[in-house]
Amino acid sequence: MGGTPLMLFNSVEFLFGFLPIVLAGWWLLAGRRTVQLWFLFVASVCFYSYWDWRFTPLLLASIVLNWLAAEGFFAWRMRWLPIAAIVANLVTLGLFKYLGFFESIVVATTDWRSDLARLALPLGISFFTFHHIIYLADLLGKGAPRYRFRDYALYIALFPQILAGPLVRHREIIPQFSDESARPDWQERSSRAIALFLIGLAKKVVFADALAALADPVFTQAASGPVSCGAAWTAALAFPLQIYFDFSAYSDMAIGLAALFGFSLPYNFNVPYRATSLQEFWRRWHMTLSRFLRDYLYIPIGGSRQSLPKHLAALLATMVLGGMWHGAGWTFILWGGLHGSGLAAGVLWRRWLPPLPAMAGWVLLMTFLIVSWVMFRAPSLPAALHIYAGMAGQTAAAPLGGIATILPAAAVALLGPSSQAVAGQFNPWRWLAPVGALATAALLLKLADGPSYEFIYFRF
Amino acid sequence: MNSSTSASKPSAWGRLLRQYVVSCALLAIVLGTLLVALDPYDTGRLALVRGSSVPHFEPRLTAASLARDPEKNAAIIGNSTVQLLDPARLSESTGLTFVSLAVPGTGPLEELVIADWYLRRHRLEHGKAPEALVIDLDESWCRADGRLEITNPFPFWLYSESTLVYIGNLLRLKSFEAAARKLKVMVGYDPPIRSDGYRDYDAGRQWDAASVEARLAEKRVDPILPDTIQFAAIPRLRKLMDAVPGNAAVVLVFVPRYYTALPSPGSNGDRLLRLCKDAYRRIAAERPRTAVLDWLVDSALVRDEQSFWDQVHFRQPVARIMERGIADVIRETRTAALPTLPTPQQ
Numbered sequence: 007m008g009g010t011p012l013m014l015f016n017s018v019e020f021l022f023g024f025l026p027i028v029l030a031g032w033w034l035l036a037g038r039r040t041v042q043l044w045f046l047f048v049a050s051v052c053f054y055s056y057w058d059w060r061f062t063p064l065l066l067a068s069i070v071l072n073w074l075a076a077e078g079f080f081a082w083r084m085r086w087l088p089i090a091a092i093v094a095n096l097v098t099l100g101l102f103k104y105l106g107f108f109e110s111i112v113v114a115t116t117d118w119r120s121d122l123a124r125l126a127l128p129l130g131i132s133f134f135t136f137h138h139i140i141y142l143a144d145l146l147g148k149g150a151p152r153y154r155f156r157d158y159a160l161y162i163a164l165f166p167q168i169l170a171g172p173l174v175r176h177r178e179i180i181p182q183f184s185d186e187s188a189r190p191d192w193q194e195r196s197s198r199a200i201a202l203f204l205i206g207l208a209k210k211v212v213f214a215d216a217l218a219a220l221a222d223p224v225f226t227q228a229a230s231g232p233v234s235c236g237a238a239w240t241a242a243l244a245f246p247l248q249i250y251f252d253f254s255a256y257s258d259m260a261i262g263l264a265a266l267f268g269f270s271l272p273y274n275f276n277v278p279y280r281a282t283s284l285q286e287f288w289r290r291w292h293m294t295l296s297r298f299l300r301d302y303l304y305i306p307i308g309g310s311r312q313s314l315p316k317h318l319a320a321l322l323a324t325m326v327l328g329g330m331w332h333g334a335g336w337t338f339i340l341w342g343g344l345h346g347s348g349l350a351a352g353v354l355w356r357r358w359l360p361p362l363p364a365m366a367g368w369v370l371l372m373t374f375l376i377v378s379w380v381m382f383r384a385p386s387l388p389a390a391l392h393i394y395a396g397m398a399g400q401t402a403a404a405p406l407g408g409i410a411t412i413l414p415a416a417a418v419a420l421l422g423p424s425s426q427a428v429a430g431q432f433n434p435w436r437w438l439a440p441v442g443a444l445a446t447a448a449l450l451l452k453l454a455d456g457p458s459y460e461f462i463y464f465r466f
Numbered sequence: 467m468n469s470s471t472s473a474s475k476p477s478a479w480g481r482l483l484r485q486y487v488v489s490c491a492l493l494a495i496v497l498g499t500l501l502v503a504l505d506p507y508d509t510g511r512l513a514l515v516r517g518s519s520v521p522h523f524e525p526r527l528t529a530a531s532l533a534r535d536p537e538k539n540a541a542i543i544g545n546s547t548v549q550l551l552d553p554a555r556l557s558e559s560t561g562l563t564f565v566s567l568a569v570p571g572t573g574p575l576e577e578l579v580i581a582d583w584y585l586r587r588h589r590l591e592h593g594k595a596p597e598a599l600v601i602d603l604d605e606s607w608c609r610a611d612g613r614l615e616i617t618n619p620f621p622f623w624l625y626s627e628s629t630l631v632y633i634g635n636l637l638r639l640k641s642f643e644a645a646a647r648k649l650k651v652m653v654g655y656d657p658p659i660r661s662d663g664y665r666d667y668d669a670g671r672q673w674d675a676a677s678v679e680a681r682l683a684e685k686r687v688d689p690i691l692p693d694t695i696q697f698a699a700i701p702r703l704r705k706l707m708d709a710v711p712g713n714a715a716v717v718l719v720f721v722p723r724y725y726t727a728l729p730s731p732g733s734n735g736d737r738l739l740r741l742c743k744d745a746y747r748r749i750a751a752e753r754p755r756t757a758v759l760d761w762l763v764d765s766a767l768v769r770d771e772q773s774f775w776d777q778v779h780f781r782q783p784v785a786r787i788m789e790r791g792i793a794d795v796i797r798e799t800r801t802a803a804l805p806t807l808p809t810p811q812q
């Protein structure tokens with residue numbers, strides 16, 4: 007993505023260009039719902055195209071073809087149509103995301119030398135492909151309503167969610183399209199939406215970017231050689247916090263933005279590092295992905311209602327595929343494998359051993375997460391091994407860096423309430439307006455100061 | 467979003483929303499006006515508060531103010547590799563008044579922007595033509611793949627001629643820090659930096675053989691030559707030199723590197739360096755009163771480890787030799803009718 011302009015939620019172009027224009031247009035069209043929704047669809051496509059217009063036809067074609075497959079299913083009741091569409095979606099995702107990876111395996115294990123061109127990864131493809139699959143799978147399974155083209159197109163393209171989620175079910179969002187945006191509670195909803203957006207912005211510019219500045223250089227160094235013990239621990243402690251603040255910030259901003267247009271999106275994080283078991287962690291972390299994997303992968307392959315070995319294998323397969331969804335590479339497969347094994351170990355523990363005290367469970371979980379996030383973040387397997395060697399004290403000793411950044415971030419991540427709890431519970435106190443304005447000014451001034459790091463989840 | 471409380475209180479929520487929007491707008495106007503009026507970087511644009519001296523702050527920000535001093539009729543342009551050239555010594559030996567606009571961590575792109583700002587400010591604000599420019603040609607000027615990139619963020623907006631671009635970028639936390647530093651210097655709370663911009667990285671540092679020797683021994687990889695060799699800095703430098711008044715001397719300086727960082731004879735790096743030096747010599751030959759000084763050669767000067775901190779940062783003894791060489795060539799070019807290509811002193 008180097009050099010290409012991204013219209014990020016925390017960019018000047020977005021905050022002072024795109025967002026005010028689209029909000030103004032949305033409110034000017036109030037009362038003309040059909041025009042309003044088409045306007046939002048066109049704005050969303052513009053948002054997506056700002057990154058790279060060459061992928062706009064791919065997005066539009068995927069919307070039209072998947073909707074036509076559903077229409078065909080309703081017209082002729084041919085089950086193969088949604089099945090073929092699911093396969094086509096997965097093949098497209100595979101072509102863009104995994105072709106290079108599989109080619110590298112073939113090249114490494116055989117004498118074959120390929121001259122396949124590397125395809126650029128269209129932004130958000132992992133997310134909009136899953137949105138198509140949710141609908142198509144529901145058509146085949148539980149049954150899903152027939153949607154008009156406008157509604158389906160907006161479901162897929164809606165700008166707050168298209169790039170990095172949350173993964174929304176069609177039933178959660180499409181019925182809201184018929185609600186008038188100027189409902190009586192729009193002022194309260196907009197106030198809470200702005201609060202959530204500001205909380206997200208604060209997480210990003212105060213914590214995530216500062217943590218990235220600690221972790222990034224170490225992982226870059228690990229790609230080319232050993233890192234000192236102190237540096238390895240700095241990165242291993244900073245990255246779990248960075249990815250939490252970064253991705254939950256993005257989710258807060260996305261949910262807040264959608265709420266400004268009157269749409270309620272599902273929450274994605276619920277103070278995950280307070281969990282005391284891996285199972286609980288996945289109920290609090292990237293919650294919309296967890297439930298997608300549970301409902302559209304884990305349960306269809308048998309879930310827990312089968313023999314123990316098959317149950318454990320289902321967990322492992324789900325998490326390995328979940329790992330691969332994050333990226334094409336051995337590090338992601340191993341990260342998924344670690345989490346699958348961890349969840350399987352949890353199943354066995356609960357079956358045969360007494361429950362762990364909460365504090366012991368938390369310490370065990372944190373140790374597991376710190377170790378496994380290294381695998382997730384490392385640019386390659388050897389880089390991960392360099393970090394592990396540093397953590398194990400096999401390299402030069404050096405002091406731990408960035409304590410002044412890591413400790414407050416950890417305190418907020420562990421003790422602080424969830425963003426949705428803060429944004430959902432305040433009252434319209436008079437002092438909030440000036441305080442909110444000061445916070446907005448401080449965050450925007452801080453944002454303008456430095457080049458903000460990209461949100462991590464755009465890479466997936 | 468949860469609407470947990472009070473759909474029954476729409477007026478209170480409406481008031482909150484209105485007051486928030488109005489507060490944001492007022493704050494933007496107040497902060498914006500304050501910053502523009504304070505002119506934190508002393509660029510002279512729309513300022514109500516004029517700065518007298520330059521505070522200690524990031525060199526890439528203070529260069530905008532240093533370059534505007536009407537007394538400074540000669541400038542050193544470059545990065546940390548010419549930071550030790552002392553403007554006071556150069557001024558003494560040339561009769562000119564030098565300012566150092568050396569900004570660490572920059573390359574041709576940023577340095578040419580600063581040089582252009584210096585020339586424009588002197589022409590537009592003071593109506594005076596500078597008398598001499600010394601330009602540091604470090605290895606980033608010999609990048610041969612036709613591209614130029616910046617390695618550190620640089621405030622191009624600060625050096626822009628467009629007031630709109632300037633105001634659009636002024637609203638940032640750093641500007642408040644700059645304004646505070648400016649005010650502290652104005653009221654005498656903080657000392658200013660030297661008005662000629664000199665920052666001595668040698669002062670107070672202990673030369674430690676073990677760590678310096680390790681840095682000096684670093685191995686360099688011989689570069690792969692691109693298919694088409696193109697020095698992207700050259701057209702930009704030519705454009706800048708067109709804007710330099712005809713009477714002014716321009717000295718292009720190939721700065722010394724410790725000998726372990728010089729390419730071995732016959733290598734790709736050696737070939738590239740020769741082509742690069744030839745290219746800059748040609749451009750110097752196109753303009754009268756322009757000279758190239760080349761210390762980027764193997765000599766006794768670059769084999770004395772005590773004269774270096776690392777492979778590209780020299781110490782005071784080297785700076786003294788270079789200052790004498792630069793002063794000589796400036797005196798010579800200013801009195802000569804035609805350009806000269808002297809041999810550097812070592």
